[in-house]
Amino acid sequence: MGLLDKEFSDGNIVIAKVDDLMNWARLSSIWQLGFGLACCAIEMMATSASHYDFDRFGVIPRNTPRQADAIIISGTVTLKMATRIKRLYEQMPDPKYIISMGSCANCGGPYWEHGYHVLKGIDRVIPVDVYVPGCPPRPEALLEGLLKLQEKIRNESLRKKIA
Amino acid sequence: MKNPEEIFKLLKKEFSEIILDLDKETPTESIILVDPMQITKIGKFLRENEELKFDSLMVLSGVDDANGTKTKDEDGSDMISGGTLSVYYHLHSTVLKHKITLKVSTQRENPQVESVYNVWRTSDWHEREAFDLFGIIFLNHPDLRRILMPYDWEAGYPLRKDYKNPEFYKGMKVPY
Amino acid sequence: MALKTETMVLNMGPQHPSTHGVLRLELEIEGELILSVKPHIGYLHRCFEKHAEAMTYPQVIPYTDRLDYLAAMGNNFGYVIAVEKLLGIQIPERVEYIRVIMAELQRIASHLVAIATNGADIGALTPFLYLFRDREYILTLFEMTCGARMLYNYMWIGGLSHDIHPDFVRKTKEFINHFRPTVTELNNLLTFNKIFIERTANVGILPLDTAINFGASGPVLRGSGLPFDVRREDPYSIYNRFDFEIPTGKGLVGTVGDCWDRYYVRVLEMEQSVRIIEQAIDNIPEGDVQSAIPKRIKPPKGTVYARVENPRGELGYFIISDGNINPFRVKVRAPSFVNLEVMGELCKGHLVADVIAILGSLDIVLGEIDR
Ligand code: SF4
Numbered sequence: 035m036g037l038l039d040k041e042f043s044d045g046n047i048v049i050a051k052v053d054d055l056m057n058w059a060r061l062s063s064i065w066q067l068g069f070g071l072a073c074c075a076i077e078m079m080a081t082s083a084s085h086y087d088f089d090r091f092g093v094i095p096r097n098t099p100r101q102a103d104a105i106i107i108s109g110t111v112t113l114k115m116a117t118r119i120k121r122l123y124e125q126m127p128d129p130k131y132i133i134s135m136g137s138c139a140n141c142g143g144p145y146w147e148h149g150y151h152v153l154k155g156i157d158r159v160i161p162v163d164v165y166v167p168g169c170p171p172r173p174e175a176l177l178e179g180l181l182k183l184q185e186k187i188r189n190e191s192l193r194k195k196i197a
Numbered sequence: 198m199k200n201p202e203e204i205f206k207l208l209k210k211e212f213s214e215i216i217l218d219l220d221k222e223t224p225t226e227s228i229i230l231v232d233p234m235q236i237t238k239i240g241k242f243l244r245e246n247e248e249l250k251f252d253s254l255m256v257l258s259g260v261d262d263a264n265g266t267k268t269k270d271e272d273g274s275d276m277i278s279g280g281t282l283s284v285y286y287h288l289h290s291t292v293l294k295h296k297i298t299l300k301v302s303t304q305r306e307n308p309q310v311e312s313v314y315n316v317w318r319t320s321d322w323h324e325r326e327a328f329d330l331f332g333i334i335f336l337n338h339p340d341l342r343r344i345l346m347p348y349d350w351e352a353g354y355p356l357r358k359d360y361k362n363p364e365f366y367k368g369m370k371v372p373y
Numbered sequence: 374m375a376l377k378t379e380t381m382v383l384n385m386g387p388q389h390p391s392t393h394g395v396l397r398l399e400l401e402i403e404g405e406l407i408l409s410v411k412p413h414i415g416y417l418h419r420c421f422e423k424h425a426e427a428m429t430y431p432q433v434i435p436y437t438d439r440l441d442y443l444a445a446m447g448n449n450f451g452y453v454i455a456v457e458k459l460l461g462i463q464i465p466e467r468v469e470y471i472r473v474i475m476a477e478l479q480r481i482a483s484h485l486v487a488i489a490t491n492g493a494d495i496g497a498l499t500p501f502l503y504l505f506r507d508r509e510y511i512l513t514l515f516e517m518t519c520g521a522r523m524l525y526n527y528m529w530i531g532g533l534s535h536d537i538h539p540d541f542v543r544k545t546k547e548f549i550n551h552f553r554p555t556v557t558e559l560n561n562l563l564t565f566n567k568i569f570i571e572r573t574a575n576v577g578i579l580p581l582d583t584a585i586n587f588g589a590s591g592p593v594l595r596g597s598g599l600p601f602d603v604r605r606e607d608p609y610s611i612y613n614r615f616d617f618e619i620p621t622g623k624g625l626v627g628t629v630g631d632c633w634d635r636y637y638v639r640v641l642e643m644e645q646s647v648r649i650i651e652q653a654i655d656n657i658p659e660g661d662v663q664s665a666i667p668k669r670i671k672p673p674k675g676t677v678y679a680r681v682e683n684p685r686g687e688l689g690y691f692i693i694s695d696g697n698i699n700p701f702r703v704k705v706r707a708p709s710f711v712n713l714e715v716m717g718e719l720c721k722g723h724l725v726a727d728v729i730a731i732l733g734s735l736d737i738v739l740g741e742i743d744r
Pocket residue numbers: 072073074075108109110135136137138139143144168169170171439524
């Protein structure tokens with residue numbers, strides 16, 4: 035018998051606030067839209083592969099925005115791409131979260147000055163929840179970003195959202 | 198295997214009036230200057246001649262020579278008028294293993310060059326790119342559209358030296 | 374009376390799990406059959422060439438990293454060779470050896486990703502996890518040397534940014550010992566897997582003359598049977614000192630030039646890279662890796678075209694110098710850019726599902742296609 039089972043062996047009722055329960059459920063299965071843009075996407079791939087194992091945080095890549103809770107903007111957003119990203123974002127069901135990964139998505143990164151075709155920051159198009167700095171951010175940094183997002187979700191309240 | 202001088206002599210013999218010059222000012226390679234309206238013919242010859250057999254175009258690059266007269270417009274940015282735009286062709290033979298570079302120059306105001314689409318298929322996207330970034334028009338190219346920039350980009354040709362970036366594109370601010 | 378049919382246009386991408394980045398393919402299909410494929414690129418156009426014109430020569434190196442971000446060492450290599458040719462400087466032996474070792478390690482790492490994603494795209498997810506494990510091994514070696522995992526800015530004009538770590542040689546040998554059996558494992562797991570062969574053999578056949586006419590290079594060209602490798606053809610650095618083979622597609626399980634051949638060329642190439650590393654690793658001479666770095670980098674007027682064999686094919690830099698401290702023009706001949714052009718030819722007459730297999734076997738990186 036596992037530890038968790040023992041805990042519930044005499045009395046299998048848990049009392050929790052709806053907020054806590056919902057938040058707990060949301061934060062422990064953040065399904066992300068599998069969507070790579072540039073070099074940072076490779077680090078995102080490395081994060082979900084064997085060494086760093088994104089799955090253990092409940093992050094599973096989904097192929098369509100309609101099944102996703104979060105989108106990781108991993109890389110340089112160009113003007114040509116920005117309109118598509120907006121469209122993708124609008125297709126995601128609420129609640130939706132955005133992690134902006136890497137300097138490019140944060141502010142244009144190395145391309146901020148002469149990038150005539152680079153959008154200087156994804157937050158000019160869609161709202162961002164967590165910014166992860168780095169060029170590219172190490173997988174550890176992305177994990178930290180995810181933990182930050184989880185913390186944010188943990189402190190959300192259903193009531194506040196309505197009000 | 199032939200060196201550039203030999204290739205130049207061969208070409209000069211075949212097309213005495215259209216091959217312009219052999220340019221040797223450069224430290225590492227010599228360049229054959231060619232008339233932009235005859236490049237297809239020369240390309241075909243280079244490709245099919247038994248002694249040359251240039252079957253692969255390594256790269257085709259557009260260049261803004263920026264050799265016209267520079268003026269300032271009202272808000273202080275550079276304007277260039279006159280001068281030339283150029284296209285460089287780096288050729289290589291996989292059979293005979295020699296290399297050569299061709300160069301054509303065309304007027305900046307009305308840049309037109311013959312397409313080598315029918316000689317080397319590689320040039321398809323390269324020519325579209327040169328059109329996209331420099332505005333060089335390749336005559337007889339079957340599908341000359343923008344390739345890297347959005348199809349509806351209206352602010353000009355970004356790799357020209359006097360290019361000015363627009364303030365907004367589809368409601369998104371472009372400068373930092 | 375024949376039924377009147379209409380073709381349908383299907384968009385694949387820019388957001389699609391198997392387009393290796395932001396590529397959009399416009400497929401014209403009739404039922405499941407592909408009539409034509411039109412790639413639309415430019416969704417990652419980051420204005421590299423404009424940046425290069427605005428930066429000084431050494432400042433361009435970090436931007437070259439970001440072209441083909443799976444093979445950043447190779448990109449650095451090509452660029453520094455081009456500028457060194459312009460400057461006409463000699464490089465110490467030690468630097469040459471280290472550069473070659475790094476480039477070959479990078480080739481392995483890059484092919485690992487290519488193979489892993491090729492497999493994962495058509496349904497073999499397990500090899501993906503194994504291969505990324507081995508890739509991490511190589512990344513640790515790089516990290517130990519220069520502190521970065523992916524984009525290194527390691528090769529400088531005339532030298533290197535850091536000398537190798539004292540442990541590097543030992544660790545690299547350990548890696549080689551670890552890696553040899555992995556290739557066998559990979560062959561058992563994926564290469565000769567019945568399903569994988571079914572999906573890739575006789576699919577997307579690229580005849581040799583088409584490949585040359587389209588300017589294909591790297592594993593795409595070699596898969597069609599021509600042993601063309603810039604390392605052999607036009608030796609740069611010290612590649613003429615090493616003994617290695619150039620694997621080509623032989624049509625072992627299908628026709629020469631099919632997806633499986635391109636895939637298998639990559640597997641064999643990894644083994645050849647290991648061979649090169651083995652020959653080089655014990656012979657690194659002593660010396661200073663920064664002694665030849667010029668104080669002031671201001672090449673004379675002129676042009677240069679230098680090419681190297683990157684994991685994806687022939688990477689060329691065409692640099693025009695007007696005698697200033699920044700290049701007048703830098704044009705990159707990106708292997709994927711050219712290789713992707715054949716996509717339209719390859720897909721004709723195949724099924725929609727094959728597009729994925731073909732795209733995976735071309736192994737493109739959008740960073741260098743769009744630049
Ligand atoms: S932040 Fe750096 S690593 Fe990430 S996409 Fe931009 S350039 Fe590439």
